[in-house]
Every structure is written in C-alpha cells, then in structure tokens.
Amino acid sequence: MVCGRAIMKSNAQMIFFFGLLAGSFLTGLASDRFGRKRTMMVSTTIYVLAATVIAWTPSYVVYVLLTFSVGFFAVGNFMPVFVIGMEFVGPPYRRIAGVVSGFEWAAGNIILAGLGYLIRDWKTLQLACALPGVLFQLWWKYFPESPRWLYTRGRLADCESVIRSAAKWNKRELPAGFFNKVFKETPPTKTERIWHLFTNRALRIRTLTIFFCWFAVCLSYYGLALNIGNIGGDMFLNFFLQALMDIPATIITLVLLDRTGRKPLQVASFLIGGVGCLATMFTIMYGKEDYQTVTTVLAMLGKVGASMGFSMVYVYSAELFPTVVRNAGMGSCSAVARVGGMLAPFIADLNRLVGGSFGPALPQLVFGSLTVVGGFLSLLLPETCNRRLPETIQEAIDFGKESDETGEKEVELKTEKEVYENKAFEDSNLNTKL
Incomplete structure (x- = not known):
C-alpha cells in the first residue's frame, strides 16, 4: 500500500473504526438488554476468530471485511467488562475499577511496539497478537453478571x-x-432506552457534551498515534514512547481522581493534551530537525493529556449515565468517539494535501484545537465524585x-x-x- 495506493491503508483504518462505531452502539444495546456477561462472551469468541483468520485473507476486500468484524466485536469484548467493574463497586472504588485498565492497555501497546520492531511480516505479527485471545475462552463461565x-x-x-x-x-x-x-x-418496571437521554433539556445538553468530549479525545489519541511518522525521528521509538506515556497518565489519573474530583481533572487533562499538540506546530514549522527533541517532548505531553482524558471520559461518563441505559450510553459514546477514530487517519494524512512546512503541522492543529474545546465544554458537566450512581432516567435528570x-x-x-x-x-x- 504505497505510492498511488497509499489511500488504501487509510481506508482500511477507517473501516476498522467504522466497525468500532457500529459495535459500540449495537453491542451497547445488547448489553443492556441481554446482559453484560452474555454480550461480552459472544463478542470475545467472534473477535478472536476474526483476528486470527485475518492473517490468511486472500484479498483486500476480505481483509477490510474482517477488519470491520474485529473492530465491531472488540467493543463488545471490552465495554461490558468495564461497565461490570464500575457497577460492582461503590463510590470510593470506582476510580480504581475505571482507571486500572489503563495499565493493561499501556502494557499491550508497549508489547506491540516490541513485536512490531522484531516481527516485520504483518501476517506473523497478526497471529502473535490474536492467538493469545484464545485464553479468554477458558474463564468465561466463572465471570459474574453485574x-x-x-x-x-x-x-x-x-x-x-x-x-x-x-x-x-x-x-x-x-x-x-x-x-x-x-x-x-x-x-423500576418501566423500560427505559438510550433515546430517553434526550427527552430533558439538561440531560440532553449533558449527553451531547459527553459525546463531543469522546469524539475529541479519541480523534486526538489515535490521531497522535497515526501521525507519529510526521513528527520526525524513529517511528518505532516514537510509538514506544507514546505507549509508555499511558503509564504515567494512568498513575496521575488514579492518584488525583478522588482528590481533585472528576470535572477539574477532565478539564485539565483535555487542556494539557490540546496545548501539547498545538505547541508542536511551532517546532515542526520553524524548528525543523534542530528542534526534533522538543517536538517529541511536546508530542508526548499531548499524548499524556489525551491518555488521561480517555481514562477520564470512561469513568466520568459511566458515573453520569443511569444504570438502566449505562452500557447503551457508554456504547453510544464509544460510537461517537469512533467517528473521530475514522477521521483520524485522514487528518493525519493532511500533509499529503497541504504542502510546505504547514502541512506536517496541520494535523496537530486539528487535534489540539478540538481537545481544548472539549476541555472547556467539560465545565458544563456536574461533579460525580463520591456520589451514588443514578439508577433511572429521572435520577439522572435530578443528578446535578x-x-x-x-x-x-x-x-x-x-x-x-x-x-x-x-x-x-x-x-x-x-x-x-x-
């Protein structure tokens, strides 16, 4: 996928995120209707199969179809687990249940950086990443329902x-x-659905604000990863450093989450991530190779903020949505976020359309600006620290x-x-x- 066919790579990445989008919405609805555990187990099984078979795809069309399937069921694999963890514990422990998975995510990305450096054949790399998922099938019957x-x-x-x-x-x-x-x-005997979040003005504004925050932080997070080749330096080292930044970001979030409250920390993380991205514009445009180290440091700062923001939107959103539609609400958030993920590869490739020194800096401008806007919009959300989770739509309306x-x-x-x-x-x- 080089030269004139380079767009095929971006299209494949877009289709993967489209699978995440569709899966976020539909598996979220399934989880609220049929249960967190059942949805997770069906998704895990199909996810592992699709991720394994993709290594033997005979054509590009089959490849992108399987890529869509991997994205679709990846959400059903993770989101119900996250929601169960949040619903299983009381207020003092939600920060741990909601944030600790960030260490696992960081570990996976660090391992992927090492595997990518050592294994240059993509099929072998795909199998090395997919086959360990078979182990998930050994413990599903011991996993409790929420x-x-x-x-x-x-x-x-x-x-x-x-x-x-x-x-x-x-x-x-x-x-x-x-x-x-x-x-x-x-x-409650009344059946409540995700669209009931839009029946009240305050709840509608809150939900749309959450949606935008997910969109902005996902665009920034994945955009920074996909734009890694445009900031200069070694691609594998930069990917490793970005993956490594998830660890301090998770630690900072875990330590400060209950001390500062949800709202201040989310606002701060979005602003840090946005300012870090925007600052790289100047070193890319005017510093060139002479300021490569500064560019890398600023990009890593943007990644820390984006990683903290991603951890925050998961915890904050799960606490704001009522139990009756929590998984559907989280799934809808994830679906909106994947729109940002679908746009990320194309925004990262804007340097191919815009020439000069501004081309490589343009993606950073888009990522940074939207993240900063998300930070200011977060000021509209109510604080949830040490408060019980709303169970019904009415409780969510009264919340705040x-x-x-x-x-x-x-x-x-x-x-x-x-x-x-x-x-x-x-x-x-x-x-x-x-």
Whole structure:
C-alpha cells in the first residue's frame, strides 16, 4: 500500500473504526438488554476468530471485511467488562475499577511496539497478537453478571446469588437483614432506552457534551498515534514512547481522581493534551530537525493529556449515565468517539494535501484545537465524585440539580453510622458495607 495506493491503508483504518462505531452502539444495546456477561462472551469468541483468520485473507476486500468484524466485536469484548467493574463497586472504588485498565492497555501497546520492531511480516505479527485471545475462552463461565443490571431487570434471586458469591470469595459474612435493606425498593418496571437521554433539556445538553468530549479525545489519541511518522525521528521509538506515556497518565489519573474530583481533572487533562499538540506546530514549522527533541517532548505531553482524558471520559461518563441505559450510553459514546477514530487517519494524512512546512503541522492543529474545546465544554458537566450512581432516567435528570446537591451533598461514607467490613460493595444508597 504505497505510492498511488497509499489511500488504501487509510481506508482500511477507517473501516476498522467504522466497525468500532457500529459495535459500540449495537453491542451497547445488547448489553443492556441481554446482559453484560452474555454480550461480552459472544463478542470475545467472534473477535478472536476474526483476528486470527485475518492473517490468511486472500484479498483486500476480505481483509477490510474482517477488519470491520474485529473492530465491531472488540467493543463488545471490552465495554461490558468495564461497565461490570464500575457497577460492582461503590463510590470510593470506582476510580480504581475505571482507571486500572489503563495499565493493561499501556502494557499491550508497549508489547506491540516490541513485536512490531522484531516481527516485520504483518501476517506473523497478526497471529502473535490474536492467538493469545484464545485464553479468554477458558474463564468465561466463572465471570459474574453485574448485580446492578440483574437488579434493574427484576432478577433479585440472581442478584443475591452474585453478591453472596462475592462475599464468600472475600471471606466476609453478610450482615443480618442485608438483602431486605438492599431490595427495600422495588426495581423500576418501566423500560427505559438510550433515546430517553434526550427527552430533558439538561440531560440532553449533558449527553451531547459527553459525546463531543469522546469524539475529541479519541480523534486526538489515535490521531497522535497515526501521525507519529510526521513528527520526525524513529517511528518505532516514537510509538514506544507514546505507549509508555499511558503509564504515567494512568498513575496521575488514579492518584488525583478522588482528590481533585472528576470535572477539574477532565478539564485539565483535555487542556494539557490540546496545548501539547498545538505547541508542536511551532517546532515542526520553524524548528525543523534542530528542534526534533522538543517536538517529541511536546508530542508526548499531548499524548499524556489525551491518555488521561480517555481514562477520564470512561469513568466520568459511566458515573453520569443511569444504570438502566449505562452500557447503551457508554456504547453510544464509544460510537461517537469512533467517528473521530475514522477521521483520524485522514487528518493525519493532511500533509499529503497541504504542502510546505504547514502541512506536517496541520494535523496537530486539528487535534489540539478540538481537545481544548472539549476541555472547556467539560465545565458544563456536574461533579460525580463520591456520589451514588443514578439508577433511572429521572435520577439522572435530578443528578446535578441544586436541590439534589444540597439534599445529597457528596456523600462521605466514612461518616456513616452503619459500617460493615467489606468495602467492595459499598454504596451510599444502602448506608452499608458488606
């Protein structure tokens, strides 16, 4: 895919992100309807098969079709796991459940950089990346369903069974009358769908703001990775450094998430990422090779901000969406983000259309500007730190209102009177710890 056929590479990358887009929306709906666990397992199986078979594709058409399938089911492989992790824990532990996967993502990218350097045959590299996924098939039956999802579906017996299994695993005894307290309210019987997020003005603005933030940070994150060859220096080293930047970004996010709150940290991460991208324009345009080290440092700063922003939108969005549409909401966010991912390879290739010194700097201008706008728009979102997750659309509407903030002031669980030992299932709505 060189010379006159170079556009085929960008088209293949676009089709992959289109698969992510379609999968984000449809697997999100499936997860809310049929369960997080079932959606994840079906997606994982097909994902591994498609990723393996792609190494033997006989033509470009078959290649892009399988690439679409990999993208489609990759979301169904990851998003339900993330949502289960967020729904399984109480407010003090959501930052860990939501951010810790960043280390796994960074490790995967670092390993990929090494494999890409050592294995230059793309088919062998594809198999080396795909075949370890077979191990996922060995543990699926031990993976629990989300107790929150079971509760909202009225499956109280299954919900109780999952919680009892978790308590047994943690070697904790449930307090007497615990489930009477947990199930004191009847689960909502009204069926609520993702489009109900647009029936209220405040909720509509909030949802659209979240969508834009996902679009901007995904465009910036993947755009920086795809634009790695345009900033100069060794491509493999730059990719390795960008992957490495995910680790400090994840650590910073994990340390500051509860200290600063969700909103300030998201705003800061978007602004850092945007300013880092914009600053590289000047060294690319005027510094040339003499300032290659400065360009690389600024690009890495942009990557740190983009990585922090990506971690933040996952946690922040999952806390803002109500349980009844949380996976569909997260899937819709991911779908909007993939529009940014689809545009990223073409924006990264703008230097082929625009000549002179401005050409290589133009992608950085687009990535940086949109990220900065996303940072300022994040100021419109309500704070979620140490507050219980909304369960219904109405609770999501009330979330962030002045009356809601004064009546339920960022619950500090350590001051509660009724405290039990196991913090894993802590929830301020229950006033209890198992």
